[in-house]
Amino acid sequence: MEALARVVWQQEADDDGPPWLYPDVLVATDSHTPMINALGVVGWGVGGLEGQAAMLGEPVTIPYPTVVGVRLTGRLRPGVGATDLALTLTERLRARGVVDAFVEFCGTGVTTLGWAERAAVANMAPEYGATCVFFPYDDETAAYLRLSGRDEAHVRLVDAYLTAQGLKRTEDRPEPRYDDVIDLDLGTVEPSMAGPNLPHQRLSLSRVPASYRTAAKATAVETAPATETGDAFGEPLPEGPVAIASITSCTNTANPALMVQAGLLAERAAEAGLTAKPWVKTSLSPGSRVVEEYLRSAGLLPALEKTGFHIVGFGCMTCIGNSGPLHPAMEHLAEQDAIEPVAVLSGNRNFAGRVNPRTPLSYLASPPLVVAYALAGSILHDFDRDPLGTTPDGRPVRLDDLWPTDEEVSARIAEHVRPELFRENAARLHHGTDAWRGVEAPGSTRFPWSPESTYVRRPPHLTGLAATAPDLITLGRAKVLLHLGDDVTTDHISPAGRIPADSAAGHWLAERRVARRDLNQYSTRRSNHEVMLRGAFTNPAVTNLLPGTRTGAGAHTYTADRTRVLPVYEAAPTYRDAGYDLVVVAGRNYGAGSSRDWAAKAQALLGVRAVVAESYERIHRSNLIGMGVLPLEFTEGDSASAHALTGEEDLSFEGLGELRVGTNRVIMHLHGGDDHHTTAELRLRIHSRQELAYLRHGGILPYVVRRSLQGP
Incomplete structure (x- = not known):
């Protein structure tokens, strides 16, 4: 831009x-x-x-x-x-x-x-x-x-x-x-935030505390030991503590008005002697280096730093889960379920667990409001009634005292946001940093796969590929792996954020002598299917609705022989060994959020051949087709809840043999015990001949590989 x-x-x-x-x-x-x-x-x-x-x-x-x-x-x-x-x-x-x-x-x-x-x-x-x-x-x-x-x-x-x-x-x-x-x-339009776990959950500021109380599982003041709050932070930890306050993501950091507004608010807060509460992890990560230049020119960087907002880098950080650990005492209290900490960020996604595994509740806010919540320290703060603090002489300081006028913001922008800043930044784009220019890589036409690498591993879905595709799309004897509800996002499916040491992915890396401090983020290891598959469906907010499968954080499901309930990564292979294809059943808006390939890759590599949902987000539907997974939809008025799924049903599908571009009618047969048999009418939308070819070949890349083998 x-x-x-x-x-x-x-x-x-x-x-x-x-x-x-x-x-x-x-x-x-x-x-x-x-x-x-x-x-x-x-x-x-x-x-x-x-x-x-x-x-x-x-x-x-x-x-x-x-x-x-x-x-x-x-x-x-x-x-x-x-x-x-x-x-x-x-x-x-x-x-x-x-x-x-x-x-x-x-x-x-x-x-x-x-x-x-x-x-x-x-x-x-x-x-x-x-x-x-x-x-x-x-x-x-x-x-x-x-x-x-x-x-x-x-x-x-x-x-x-x-x-x-x-x-x-x-x-x-x-x-x-x-x-x-x-x-x-x-x-x-009124001042707004969104939360506690979806970006379309818009709230006026006065409704934010009630939304937290409805969603929170615990309150700090009732359960957190005083010695672990007052001693650790210098003052008692309030109810609804803000653990992360981050000005991040290109959504709002590309906006000089919002950034200058945040800087002016921080300037006044610093003059009044206010700073972020000690339990709040603060950060500033603009989407462009131009932001740093005009904030510096306007004299606002020192004020932001005094209130806790130092520039930690440029690009996607806290918004994509790269916040790092919380304050150690906060980490401990959250791990013990003694508190329900909150993240407040200026990004555009706040799906459960995305920002940090310890902050399942997150709120989207403008940059100046992020600063305000860092000063307040609690998501329950009443900005209309309660002061943010007091000046050294004891005068109460309210948010209204700090909030700059639109005219003040415009004046700073007019003076300090100048064309030469953009020109200078654009000139540096193709030059790169010293670190980038120092990267060494072998020159070759083929990538030298290393079996020892914990970052880049040869993808399994392109090995052992048959030279020709099947004549027909078939879906054999199938079982429901997961029954999920509405608004399941790609963050629920594909792992995001830091890799916990006690997770399956963390254990796999530790077995390969990766130090705990070097586990890194899932996003940095997304070229390693061993890590990504172990992280699939492990988001604490994922709930399998099949009876008897709710055994802990993240999705668990039955093994094929129904003798155990295990994490999805461990349970899925038992179905493959027993000769079953797998199906995921979901509600509305399946795959909302980021266009994360691994949300589709993980399902395909776990053995999922079809998803049956009420509706899909556009990119996730395309990604499923790109991995050869059928994105089937319930017809109007029907849903998974109408069929009382238990996971014991055998599924079969009628109508896949004669697919065409357009809307295809597919019948799902559900065979239960005692010869119980029901059906559900589904539709399969195919937008182009390319999509049809991708489904027949089992995905985009198998299709491209086979096409290249055939020659011009």
């Missing part, structure tokens, strides 16, 4: 003809890709499996979308910012249902939103399921191109081309026709 987007590209034609101009388009393997839609660039995210296939010549396909218009009127009230708008729209659009849709903003209210507000809204697209969240090019986009250091001649070319094509948004142009329209008065 800062450096690579052109909005319009120019390419010289052959034979000395005139240059070709065409609109910028982006397809990328990151869930934050839709942020680019804020600049009038059509872009969407795909799974890494699709990305790998594209590198090998496969097309990236997408069905012709439904386009939903969001008509904005009015303007945001003073003190209401981009985070509040993004969370409000996340709540509204998730409730409306826009999975697979393109969302486009229209109405007079669009003009009142700056590029940063638009970017925060567009970046939340995966949290409400939309493919794109498009803000048409207009004068505000042109202003951003200038601010971020684009050449003036290019900005004029962009404007002229899009005006000529009728693609520039102006107030006098008629509103486009949409398949559906949602209205939002910006004046109704």
Whole structure:
């Protein structure tokens, strides 16, 4: 967005003809890709499996979308910012249902939103399921191109081309026709947070304490020993302690207004003698080095550091689970279930256990509110009634005393956020750091797999591959491995965050002499299937609804002979040995969240041949197909709960032999004891011939390998 987007590209034609101009388009393997839609660039995210296939010549396909218009009127009230708008729209659009849709903003209210507000809204697209969240090019986009250091001649070319094509948004142009329209008065948006475990759980600030109390299992003041709180921290630990307060993720750190607002709040807090509570782990990890430069120029970095917010790096950190351990006393109390600690972060995902295994409850907030909760130390703090602390002379300090005005924020931005900062950063992008330039790698056309490596291991699904694919897609005698509920995210399926020493993955690494301090994160070891499979479905929030399987944190299930209940990784092979295929059954929004390939890879490598759910998130559905797993759906009005699954049923499927592009009818037969037999009508949506081929070959990469063996 800062450096690579052109909005319009120019390419010289052959034979000395005139240059070709065409609109910028982006397809990328990151869930934050839709942020680019804020600049009038059509872009969407795909799974890494699709990305790998594209590198090998496969097309990236997408069905012709439904386009939903969001008509904005009015303007945001003073003190209401981009985070509040993004969370409000996340709540509204998730409730409306826009999975697979393109969302486009229209109405007079669009003009009142700056590029940063638009970017925060567009970046939340995966949290409400939309493919794109498009803000048409207009004068505000042109202003951003200038601010971020684009050449003036290019900005004029962009404007002229899009005006000529009728693609520039102006107030006098008629509103486009949409398949559906949602209205939002910006004046109704209020200061908001989201939690305690889903980004569309929007809350006004006054409702946050009640949401915590409803979700929490324990309270610190009633159960935590005083010696372990007062002695460890210098003051008693409150109920609902904030264990992590992190300004992180590109969602909000790309927004100068929010970052300067946080810096000004920290500046006033430091002047009043306030700092983060000792039990709060604080951090600042912007998405761009430009943020550090303008905060330094504005004199706000020292204040942020005094209140606890030191820059720890750039990019995805706490938002993806790289927070590191909590305060040692906090770790101990959480491990003993004596407290229910909370994370507050400025990211866009707060799924249970994602931020840290010890903080199953997390809240999304704007950067200034993250600072405020670090000062308060408790998620239950009443900002309207209770002071955050007192000055050295005993004067109470309230949040209203610290909160900067919009005019103060705008003045700092105008003075310190300058085009040369963006130009200098862009110039460094291709140069890299000293560490990057010092990396050594062998030059060869084939990767030298090392059986001793604990980071990169040869993937098992491409070894022993038959030269030809089966003629028909078949699903044999099957059993239900897991019965899951609604809103199961990729974070529930694929492991995220640090690798616990006492986990199956931790034990595997320890057996290979990896020191406890070097276990690292699951995300850094995602090229090691031994680690990732051992971490699949181990999120403490995963619950198997099959009777008798709730034995501990993470999903457990029966072995094939029904004699034991084991973690999924240990139980799944018993079905393969007994000759069964496996099926996962789930509710609505299966696979929401990040486009994590391992959410699909783990299921396929565990032996799952099909998932039967009420609905899917777009990228996870594609990733399942990319691994050869059938994404079957219950028809309207039907669900797994209607069939009283026990795990003992034998499943069989009718209708897989004649699949075609479009919606296919599949019948699932459930054979229970005493000759009990029921059926469920399912559908299998196949969007393209490529998807059909991937399913027949058992995934994208087997298809590409076989195609390459056949030659041109």
